[in-house]
Amino acid sequence: DLEQSQYKLIELTPEVAALFEEIRIQKPVLCTKDKTFTIRKQHYSNSLLLLSPSLTFVPNVQNYQDPVFEVVDVLNYFCELTLSAPKIEQLNELLQPTIYKGPDEEREYKDKKFYTFDELDNLVQASVKELKQALKNNFALEINGYWRYIDLEYIHSILNAILLIIDLWSVQLECIPLKAACDAAKGYGHPTFIIQHIFECFSESVDNADESSNYFIEYIC
Numbered sequence: 536d537l538e539q540s541q542y543k544l545i546e547l548t549p550e551v552a553a554l555f556e557e558i559r560i561q562k563p564v565l566c567t568k569d570k571t572f573t574i575r576k577q578h579y580s581n582s583l584l585l586l587s588p589s590l591t592f593v594p595n596v597q598n599y600q601d602p603v604f605e606v607v608d609v610l611n612y613f614c615e616l617t618l619s620a621p622k623i624e625q626l627n628e629l630l631q632p633t634i635y636k637g638p639d640e641e642r643e644y645k646d647k648k649f650y651t652f653d654e655l656d657n658l659v660q661a662s663v664k665e666l667k668q669a670l671k672n673n674f675a676l677e678i679n680g681y682w683r684y685i686d687l688e689y690i691h692s693i694l695n696a697i698l699l700i701i702d703l704w705s706v707q708l709e710c711i712p713l714k715a716a717c718d719a720a721k722g723y724g725h726p727t728f729i730i731q732h733i734f735e736c737f738s739e740s741v742d743n744a745d746e747s748s749n750y751f752i753e754y755i756c
Contacts (some may be wrong), residue, residue, distance in 0.1 A: 569664035572616040621661030649681035
């Protein structure tokens, strides 16, 4: 049975349409808020004629009241959308060169390019939801408006400092006062915002998002 309006025709400007000619080399994508689709070129077994009503005189037509059409283009392929995985490797290529290793190492990045979320959204072939999840999975943190990966060795050093503080205070893992832990960790040279970020990454739940409050993390994973 014919299902009306099952497919849609989209009119593109010549500049945008020309991009589809590069599909053989590149793999363009269409991103919604939560999904990524790869645009693939599929060829017709027969050519498709695109017709338009003719406004010119056509000889040898007996009844001029009948509609007359002219061929304006011949198409031999169409483009289809296929649900695909986001290109997260692009995110790694952008953020690895400026990985955060602590405040003492920041001078080595003075000539490096940093990226805001909007810039990453424009460059990485992923939906907004997938991009946010990828940043979270990689323990990324927004620092001064730019997103940064955190060096794994630096994360380990912070976790070791937290465990030393817990052992020194004889604090139960199920109930760690974050503000006090941040104040103590400053003695190891770790900024407060990094301590809070590590707690949020490696904890089950947080009662309060304000580091100035005396809130608790249930346990460190």
